Amino acid sequence: MDYIKAFIVGGLICVIGQLLMDGTKLTPAHVLVSFVTSGVILTAIGIYEPIVNFGGAGATVPLPGFGYALAKGAVKAVKESGVIGIFTGGVIATAGGVAAAIVFGYIMAVIFDPKTKS
Amino acid sequence: MKNINNKEYSKYVDKKVPKPDYLKNSIKAFFVGGLICILGQWLTNYFTSKGLSKGDVATATPIILVFLGAFFTGLGLYDKLGKFAGAGSIVPITGFANSIVSPAMEYKREGYVFGVAARMFNIAGPVLVYGYGSSVIYALIYYLVTK
Amino acid sequence: MAIKKMGAQTVKLLNPPSIVSTGTIVGPKEGEGPLKEYFDVIIEDDLFGEDSWEKSESKLQKEAIKNALDKISFPLNKIDYIFGGDLLNQIIASGFSARDLQIPFFGLYGACSTMSESLSLGAMIVDGGYADKVICVTSSHFSTAERQFRFPLELGNQRPLTAQWTVTGSGASIVSSEGNGPYITHITTGKIIDPGIKDANNMGAAMAPAAADTIISHFKDTGFTLDDYDYIVTGDLATIGKEILLDLAKEEGLDLTEKHRDCGLEIFNNEKQDTHAGGSGCGCSASVFNGYFYNLLENGKINRILLVSTGALHSPTSAQQGESIPGIAHAVSVCTSLGKEG
Numbered sequence: 001m002d003y004i005k006a007f008i009v010g011g012l013i014c015v016i017g018q019l020l021m022d023g024t025k026l027t028p029a030h031v032l033v034s035f036v037t038s039g040v041i042l043t044a045i046g047i048y049e050p051i052v053n054f055g056g057a058g059a060t061v062p063l064p065g066f067g068y069a070l071a072k073g074a075v076k077a078v079k080e081s082g083v084i085g086i087f088t089g090g091v092i093a094t095a096g097g098v099a100a101a102i103v104f105g106y107i108m109a110v111i112f113d114p115k116t117k118s
Numbered sequence: 119m120k121n122i123n124n125k126e127y128s129k130y131v132d133k134k135v136p137k138p139d140y141l142k143n144s145i146k147a148f149f150v151g152g153l154i155c156i157l158g159q160w161l162t163n164y165f166t167s168k169g170l171s172k173g174d175v176a177t178a179t180p181i182i183l184v185f186l187g188a189f190f191t192g193l194g195l196y197d198k199l200g201k202f203a204g205a206g207s208i209v210p211i212t213g214f215a216n217s218i219v220s221p222a223m224e225y226k227r228e229g230y231v232f233g234v235a236a237r238m239f240n241i242a243g244p245v246l247v248y249g250y251g252s253s254v255i256y257a258l259i260y261y262l263v264t265k
Numbered sequence: 266m267a268i269k270k271m272g273a274q275t276v277k278l279l280n281p282p283s284i285v286s287t288g289t290i291v292g293p294k295e296g297e298g299p300l301k302e303y304f305d306v307i308i309e310d311d312l313f314g315e316d317s318w319e320k321s322e323s324k325l326q327k328e329a330i331k332n333a334l335d336k337i338s339f340p341l342n343k344i345d346y347i348f349g350g351d352l353l354n355q356i357i358a359s360g361f362s363a364r365d366l367q368i369p370f371f372g373l374y375g376a377c378s379t380m381s382e383s384l385s386l387g388a389m390i391v392d393g394g395y396a397d398k399v400i401c402v403t404s405s406h407f408s409t410a411e412r413q414f415r416f417p418l419e420l421g422n423q424r425p426l427t428a429q430w431t432v433t434g435s436g437a438s439i440v441s442s443e444g445n446g447p448y449i450t451h452i453t454t455g456k457i458i459d460p461g462i463k464d465a466n467n468m469g470a471a472m473a474p475a476a477a478d479t480i481i482s483h484f485k486d487t488g489f490t491l492d493d494y495d496y497i498v499t500g501d502l503a504t505i506g507k508e509i510l511l512d513l514a515k516e517e518g519l520d521l522t523e524k525h526r527d528c529g530l531e532i533f534n535n536e537k538q539d540t541h542a543g544g545s546g547c548g549c550s551a552s553v554f555n556g557y558f559y560n561l562l563e564n565g566k567i568n569r570i571l572l573v574s575t576g577a578l579h580s581p582t583s584a585q586q587g588e589s590i591p592g593i594a595h596a597v598s599v600c601t602s603l604g605k606e607g
Contacts, residue, residue, distance in 0.1 A: 007155060011148035012148065014205045014208075018146075018205035031208060032209075041252065063209055063210070063211065067253075085261075097177070105222045106222065109192075114194075117418055131509070137426075213421060223419055224419065
């Protein structure tokens with residue numbers, strides 16, 4: 001059952017992104033930026049948490065889930081370490097994914113060459 | 119030729135521009151995006167069953183997905199998936215990995231400092247700036263409100 | 266007194282130079298298109314044995330020039346000037362190809378209009394008696410243009426329906442004071458027309474008014490009528506730009522429906538090759554004119570064409586700063602016989 005929920009929630013979030021790109025002049029970069037930021041905002045006002053509880057990976061794997069992790073991490077760090085947590089919370093919560101992207105990105109760039117589109 | 123009125127011309131051009139097939143594109147984005155999330159769910163369930171804590175699962179799952187996104191970008195397959203699926207493969211975290219790996223590969227010929235390392239964040243940089251920026255703002259507000 | 270000037274924007278060449286030879290080379294995708302049999306060389310891999318696409322593009326130019334020279338067994342060192350251009354920043358494809366060729370070099374930038382710009386200037390220099398043989402050459406490369414103007418190749422994005430596909434290819438013409446045609450007889454140099462389009466993925470709409478303006482000026486300045494021409498050949502207006510050009514010309518009383526051809530629509534089969542609105546780039550009109558249309562002229566299948574390469578003079582910087590796209594189009598009248606020249 002959790003797979004079906006993940007499929008539907010994740011699919012719907014992607015559809016929103018697709019409609020934004022097809023209906024406006026927004027590029028993928030704009031969509032990624034606005035989705036992460038909306039993830040933070042929606043978590044802050046308490047809307048995203050229920051979506052995560054329902055959709056599981058369907059809500060955490062798309063980019064608003066990255067914003068969700070940032071916001072959750074921020075709150076947790078503020079609770080634990082006060083003012084310092086304001087700055088460290090988001091970064092700590094997402095450090096794994098970002099470091100992985102940098103390391104794997106670098107390795108792939110060393111190994112592979114880009115190919116032309118056909 | 120008589121002068122063109124830019125506003126009228128813009129309206130006239132808009133009528134000529136073909137409209138994307140919203141329904142077909144959305145269905146493709148839905149299925150591919152949904153499938154990537156099923157993979158994420160499977161990873162989450164797997165790590166949970168192996169006894170990882172909730173926090174560790176929330177870190178391990180994106181790491182694996184980022185690896186897969188990076189690897190398929192390296193193989194030259196992710197752009198083909200993206201052409202088919204659009205937002206279905208851009209919005210999941212695998213798309214974030216693609217946005218880091220594709221410029222890193224593309225600019226390798228400009229060297230490993232100004233090419234790979236500097237260009238890696240062409241697209242992902244803004245995501246981190248606005249993501250971290252908004253999380254700090256939220257944390258600050260939360261701190262002030264709960265103090 | 267400018268004795269060769271006609272009207273506001275046109276010159277009539279009193280000693281019409283001949284295009285005595287052409288050379289063309291295109292990439293694999295262009296080589297699968299409808300015009301494949303008209304190109305001299307079709308490369309199998311668009312890196313062309315080099316280690317970067319920029320080097321590959323330079324090599325395309327050198328090969329196009331070599332093909333053109335070989336056809337008339339003419340030595341490179343007897344060429345007086347090269348007029349070359351491409352789409353890259355600081356036109357490096359042309360500069361680096363000229364570095365190897367060691368011929369006096371004028372570098373030109375007119376975006377995708379550069380082929381007819383180079384033919385215009387080359388023909389005027391030859392007509393003026395400043396040179397006997399010059400080479401006019403341009404190139405473009407999908408992968409160099411994509412990274413400069415758009416996104417990395419491996420980014421999983423979707424191309425808008427109005428987007429055009431930059432042609433990988435190069436074309437060179439040898440313009441000579443002696444020869445039996447096809448002759449360059451008239452040159453109409455375009456003004457920049459900017460209809461305020463800001464979408465860099467809709468260049469046809471940005472360039473069509475410039476093409477219409479140059480074509481209308483050409484007829485006004487020269488007194489030619491449409492009957493004098495077999496084809497009016499634009500560079501890379503593609504599907505949307507073509508429709509707009511036909512509409513704009515009709516408003517001015519010129520019905521181009523029958524005679525208009527667009528290099529960007531000739532080079533690919535848009536449906537089968539998934540090139541959306543059509544081809545673009547300096548290499549588009551260069552390869553299609555020097556390959557296909559030159560062949561038709563040389564074999565006497567047609568007598569006179571007006572080549573109107575069209576360019577969009579924007580850059581990623583100007584686009585990000587919210588500037589609109591200035592369009593330009595240069596027209597070169599090419600005919601096989603000088604019989605009815607008045």
